[in-house]
Amino acid sequence: MSGTRIKRWLNMHGKEFNADGTLKPEAREQMLSEGMSNEAIDSYARRLKIKYDEWKRLDETDPEPWTVYTAYDFFTTEEKQQFNADGTLKAEYIEIALSKGMSESWLAEMERRKKIDVDNYNQVSARNAEQGINFGEEKMNEILASRRTYAERRKQMEQDLRNFEEPSSLPFEKDTPYF
Incomplete structure (x- = not known):
């Protein structure tokens, strides 16, 4: 499916930003009323526009695979x-x-x-x-993850620890002994 990254970006930021990645005037007004400076708002808008442009470029040059599940x-x-x-x-x-x-x-x-x-x-x-979310793929990944063996989950947890994942997201305590 084309444009999945942009759909996700708009799902996350669509209340403040237009479909072209620019800040909505009403969002700027709201930020000003909350005490943000024009410079801070411009910096925020610029950072998110850069991310929008990058995701748009990736959607066009390297679209995410979209497996269709029924x-x-x-x-x-x-x-x-x-x-x-x-x-x-x-x-x-x-x-x-x-x-x-x-x-x-x-x-x-x-x-x-x-x-x-x-x-x-x-x-x-x-x-x-x-919204750029592949429901079928998420559901299939959940099923596959639930079928993993203890050893497979332990190996994945070791990788997650090396990647500094949040301990609360791990399937076991960090001190779980090996067999």
């Missing part, structure tokens, strides 16, 4: 046997379920719930994409 990518193996990507039940599943005595009303309820899940995923994904 709700179906997060279905369990069993759900993939039961449902289509849009949340509707597969005809062969309906046939088998009915032959095992499952009621049509329960199948309709299952389908209704799954369609709501798919719609919700699509809405959140679209809303986040407008």
Whole structure:
């Protein structure tokens, strides 16, 4: 997706800055009323405009990869046997379920719930994409991170410590002994 950095920048600074990275007049007035000097405001606006220009240049020359995930990518193996990507039940599943005595009303309820899940995923994904956030990728990374073994998490923590990460963000205490 193009322009993801700029979308994130605007999401962070859009109340004070225009879509072209310039300070809004009303934001300047607010800062002046709070006692900031014109020089301090200009310095602030200049620093953020530099960051805006850099992110814009990167969006144009080195766009971030944007893997598109659908709700179906997060279905369990069993759900993939039961449902289509849009949340509707597969005809062969309906046939088998009915032959095992499952009621049509329960199948309709299952389908209704799954369609709501798919719609919700699509809405959140679209809303986040407008802000430059890849919801599906974040969700997939969460799943992958939760599947890591103790040894993998410990190794990552060692790297995080070398990078001076905040101790509260680490999965273990710094003094956790090795096996």
